[in-house]
Amino acid sequence: MARRISLKQAVNEAIDQEMTRDPMVIMLGEDIVGGTGADGEMDAWGGVLGVTKGLYAKHGDRLMDTPLSESAYVGAAIGAAACGMRPIAELMFIDFMGVCFDQIFNQAAKFKYMFGGKAETPVVIRAMVGAGFRAAAQHSQMLTPIFTHIPGLKVVCPSNPYDTKGLLIQSIRDNDPVIFCEHKNLYAIEGEVPEGSYTIPFGEANIVREGKHCTIVTYGLMVHRSLDAALTLAKEGIDVEIVDLRTLSPLDIDTVLESVTKTGRLVCVDEASPRCNIATDISAQVAMHAFSALKAQIEMVAPPHVPVPFSPSLEDLYIPGAPAIAEAVRRTIKGKH
Numbered sequence: 001m002a003r004r005i006s007l008k009q010a011v012n013e014a015i016d017q018e019m020t021r022d023p024m025v026i027m028l029g030e031d032i033v034g035g036t037g038a039d040g041e042m043d044a045w046g047g048v049l050g051v052t053k054g055l056y057a058k059h060g061d062r063l064m065d066t067p068l069s070e071s072a073y074v075g076a077a078i079g080a081a082a083c084g085m086r087p088i089a090e091l092m093f094i095d096f097m098g099v100c101f102d103q104i105f106n107q108a109a110k111f112k113y114m115f116g117g118k119a120e121t122p123v124v125i126r127a128m129v130g131a132g133f134r135a136a137a138q139h140s141q142m143l144t145p146i147f148t149h150i151p152g153l154k155v156v157c158p159s160n161p162y163d164t165k166g167l168l169i170q171s172i173r174d175n176d177p178v179i180f181c182e183h184k185n186l187y188a189i190e191g192e193v194p195e196g197s198y199t200i201p202f203g204e205a206n207i208v209r210e211g212k213h214c215t216i217v218t219y220g221l222m223v224h225r226s227l228d229a230a231l232t233l234a235k236e237g238i239d240v241e242i243v244d245l246r247t248l249s250p251l252d253i254d255t256v257l258e259s260v261t262k263t264g265r266l267v268c269v270d271e272a273s274p275r276c277n278i279a280t281d282i283s284a285q286v287a288m289h290a291f292s293a294l295k296a297q298i299e300m301v302a303p304p305h306v307p308v309p310f311s312p313s314l315e316d317l318y319i320p321g322a323p324a325i326a327e328a329v330r331r332t333i334k335g336k337h
Contacts, residue, residue: 002194008187010161011051011126014168015088017197019059022086025172026062027052028073029090033065048092049128049187074100074125078108078177081123086172093139094127094181097146108177109152120175124168129157130183130221130271131319137307140315142220142272147179148249148281154202155249157181159223161191163246166200173199183220203250207259211241214329215259217282218269219245221319226269228322233329240267240329248278256282257290264295265332269325274302296335299328 005013019025031045033056046053056063066073070091077087091097097104104125111119131140147155154176158164164182171178208223209230216226223244230240241259245252260266266286268279279300286298301320309315 002192004190005161005193006188006190007158007161007164007182008049008051010165010193011168011182012046012053012055013193014165014172015052016055016058018169018172019055019062021197022172023062024084025086025088026064026080027055027088027090028064028066028077030066030068030092032056032090033063047090049184051182051187052090070096070100071103075103075107077123077125078103078121081108081121081177082111082119086122088124088126088172091125091127093135094129094143095138095141097127097143104147104153104177104179105150109150112176113152121177122172122175124171124178124180126180126182128184129181130185131303131308131315132185132221134310134312134315135184136310140308142270144181144248145272145277145281148251148278152177153249154178154247155181156202156247157183157220158246159183159186159208159220159244160189161193163200163206163244165193166198167202167246169197170199170202174202181220185221186224189224200246202247203252204246205252205255206244206246207241207255208244209240209242211239211263213239213263214265214267214332215241215243215256215263216267216269216325216329217243217245217256217259217279219248219278220271222269222271225320225322226325229325229329232322232326238329238333245278251281253282253285253289256286260286260290261293264293265329266294267299267301267325267328267332269301269320269328271303271320274300274305277302296332299332301325301328
């Protein structure tokens with residue numbers, strides 16, 4: 001049975017159901033319980049935005065407050081995973097990955113390869129991503145491309161509550177390290193989500209809107225900006241197809257190629273900085289594998305190559321919006337190969 005819940009609730013529910021199902025699932029993070037000297041479950045914050053609030057009351061000491069040391073508790077989670085646990089480590093903001101990146105890309109991502117396939121590291125590292133929260137440059141980046149560059153890591157970035165619950169449960173059950181990215185500006189959006197447990201396989205993109213004139217490929221918050229652009233373009237007689245990647249590694253390039261082959265045009269939209277981001281990756285792969293299907297130039301929409309501004313007006317200009325996406329579609333519609 002499906003009911004409407006927020007993306008924030010979908011995260012909470014997925015963790016709750018998996019902790020209930022599997023006693024090996026534990027969670028580590030800053031302020032998820034309340035800290036030394038706190039009143040226990042009545043004072044359990046559930047993280048900086050309260051995403052996991054209420055889980056300590058249900059699961060007790062399987063949720064552990066950690067020191068303000070990402071290298072310590074992310075390393076501990078990776079070690080626990082190698083010893084048979086299924087830890088979830090909450091990295092408060094993706095921007096803090098710099099403190100613990102060695103543990104992630106030099107250890108967790110490589111254990112299976114270093115030990116001839118005999119070592120498994122079923123750890124999930126959850127982190128908030130994205131701009132628009134007035135949180136300044138150190139708390140607002142979309143660093144997904146950095147993690148997709150690392151072999152051995154799986155990278156997930158859902159755009160809606162249904163996908164969030166199914167992909168997070170899949171992440172917890174997966175035997176490889178997963179970077180699970182939650183866009184902080186999507187926590188409040190609501191959608192239909194089944195009450196029971198379910199999984200969504202990695203590497204399967206979702207066509208959220210079918211169309212015939214141009215393909216838009218994107219993920220996360222940009223899915224919603226692209227849908228807004230599609231409504232505007234429809235009034236002009238332009239029918240766009242929107243592909244939500246859902247997982248960035250593994251990447252469902254086959255669905256992208258099939259869509260581009262049908263429409264003949266491609267616009268890649270990414271909130272990450274424009275150099276070496278997901279949009280450039282998709283553009284390159286389409287140019288290599290479906291060049292003959294293209295009727296016009298590929299267009300990319302991304303922020304400027306600068307840190308995320310703290311000024312609200314500048315931050316709003318920084319984040320790609322529906323008008324910029326619509327204009328990119330118009331350019332490729334008018335253009336010629």
